[in-house]
Amino acid sequence: MTGSVVIAGLGPGTDAMVTPEVNQALESATDVVGYIPYVRRIAPREGLTLHESDNRVELDRARHALEMAVSGKKVVVVSSGDPGVFAMASAVFEAVEDGPVEWRNLSIQVLPGITAMLAAAAAAGAPLGHDFCAINLSDNLKPWPLIEKRLRLAAEGDFAMGFYNPRSKARPEGFARVLEVLGEVCEPERLIIFARAVSTPEQKIRVVPLAEATPDMADMRTVVLVGSSRTRLIRRDGAPYVYTPRSVPE
Structure with missing residues (x-):
């Protein structure tokens, strides 16, 4: 052929x-x-x-x-x-x-x-510097209970996470439930990065603690990155740097 x-x-x-x-x-x-x-x-x-x-x-x-x-x-x-x-x-x-x-x-x-996840991570610093996973939050091709199970296990395993398709007009309630699950497992100060329209002129990177994250911070043009418990924020003039250390102490 x-x-x-x-x-x-x-x-x-x-x-x-x-x-x-x-x-x-x-x-x-x-x-x-x-x-x-x-x-x-x-x-x-x-x-x-x-x-x-x-x-x-x-x-x-x-x-x-x-x-x-x-x-x-x-x-x-x-x-x-x-x-x-x-x-x-x-x-x-x-x-x-x-x-x-x-x-x-x-x-x-x-x-x-x-990927949008890696481009978003680079724009923020290095939040995926240690173990991480990616989860597609759309329930078009898999049931919501499976999404929630994987989300909870990833949070309990203390992975950094990248979320694709976090929130659409057809299912705005899904991401609200994601934040609820994270709140049940993670500490309130866990860092969340909302990266919208990454690499385009409309790019916007927003970093907030989990306690301040709201569903309307994400849409279908947003990749959401969740840090692990080890993820750090470096304050500076301008946008902060976010990174996850390369090692975990015994």
């Missing part, structure tokens, strides 16, 4: 955080497939067809990309951040596993990108 699929991460927002490897794949693509705002980050050019689709049709999008690749197209499936973190890489491989045998023989390559 001459066709191929590249699953590429476009980073958190700024073109400066798109890797050269991803740019090279986009330059040689015949077709780009993805969620509407991500596809619109790709500059149109002769010989390139852009395929936009809604956010909740990941498997349909993946199948479309694979079908085009079988026909000989060089397809790039774009995600924001890293395609393997709550994004399109899993959807493509899920489609491959359940699809025609010929899809398994395609050249499929995953190109990493800078």
Whole structure:
């Protein structure tokens, strides 16, 4: 087969955080497939067809990309951040596993990108400097009790945490419950970072103790980082630095 699929991460927002490897794949693509705002980050050019689709049709999008690749197209499936973190890489491989045998023989390559979580951590300092985990707070693809179980166990394990999709108009009550669970397990002074629109001109980084965190501080453009019990804040002129030490005493 001459066709191929590249699953590429476009980073958190700024073109400066798109890797050269991803740019090279986009330059040689015949077709780009993805969620509407991500596809619109790709500059149109002769010989390139852009395929936009809604956010909740990941498997349909993946199948479309694979079908085009079988026909000989060089397809790039774009995600924001890293395609393997709550994004399109899993959807493509899920489609491959359940699809025609010929899809398994395609050249499929995953190109990493800078996640919103890592970009947010860098903007704040180094809050993920020790053990951490990432939790997607959306209950579109998993039940809320499982989200709450994982959240509670991560907090009890004293991990720093990164939350994706914290609060939407459709489920504003979810993040309020997240703060309640954290309040049951963590100390009131636990540091919370609200990083909105990271790497864009609208970027805003807000650091508050858990006791002062409110649900309306987050929306779907916000990544929320929760420090561990060891996470520290360094006060200075301007925005503070937040970091988690590299070691934990015995």
